[in-house]
Amino acid sequence: MTTALTTEDVTLTYPDGAGRLTALNRVNLRVTGGSVAAITGPSGSGKSSLLAVASTLTRPDSGRVLLETINGTVDLATASRHTAAALRRSSIGIGFQQSNLVSALTAVEQLEVMSHLGQRLLTSPARRRETRSKAMELLDAVGLADHHAKRPTQLSGGQRQRVNIARALMNDPSLLVIDEPTSALDTERGAAVIDLILTVVRDRGAATLLVTHDRTHLHRMDAVYRMVDGDLAPDHTAHLAA
Ligand code: ADP
Ligand code: MG
16 A cells, blocks of 8 residues: 555644644544545534644644655655645645635636646646646546536536535545535535545545545445544444444
């Protein structure tokens, strides 16, 4: 197995009045390529904070966040800003709750822009064609090929969420972090989005952290953890869901 994310005793605190609030308290987990670790837990328990740390957006106070890829192992907790930014472009797919789609761009352009980030030179026509065909392939994989020319306001909540997931896959990430992808969706569309995530993760081999409070899908995940007040523990009751 060449791809994995491992957190070792990751602790994160935020300033809180005169003291500090512990959002993550010595969190340990490991997820390997092609599998999905689900994180559940009450609101405010630290789930999004864990994804922010795993995706280099927030630096923990202590602990290690080891990303293993075919290129070697890097500790995301101590990576430089430059290295972290390069990793986000090359190896980490991020799908957060507020999907941050750009209102002026069509669905296919939302994906294409990911490939052109960080490129200082004008990209060649051949490279642009390659990017377009990859973006179309991913939109097709999420069932949106026919909607590729629509802007966010012309798409439903579920469709925007699927654009968001396709966009996170645009750089063939080793690590995929997705925060509550079904929270704005009805049961049926939520199930379709979970199906999609499980399929693409298994096909493409990304190590995936999926935050969800929807217990009906937990039995399909490779591992389930529960976060309570910054403490993460395996959830052995998850198979009883659904
Ligand atoms: P969850 O995703 O499980 O709802 P979060 O990770 O968003 O939980 O938040 C965990 C705790 O950290 C909460 O008490 C929240 O208020 C606090 N928190 C989150 N982000 C910040 C921040 N940027 N600054 C200060 N406190 C924060
Ligand atoms: Mg959250």
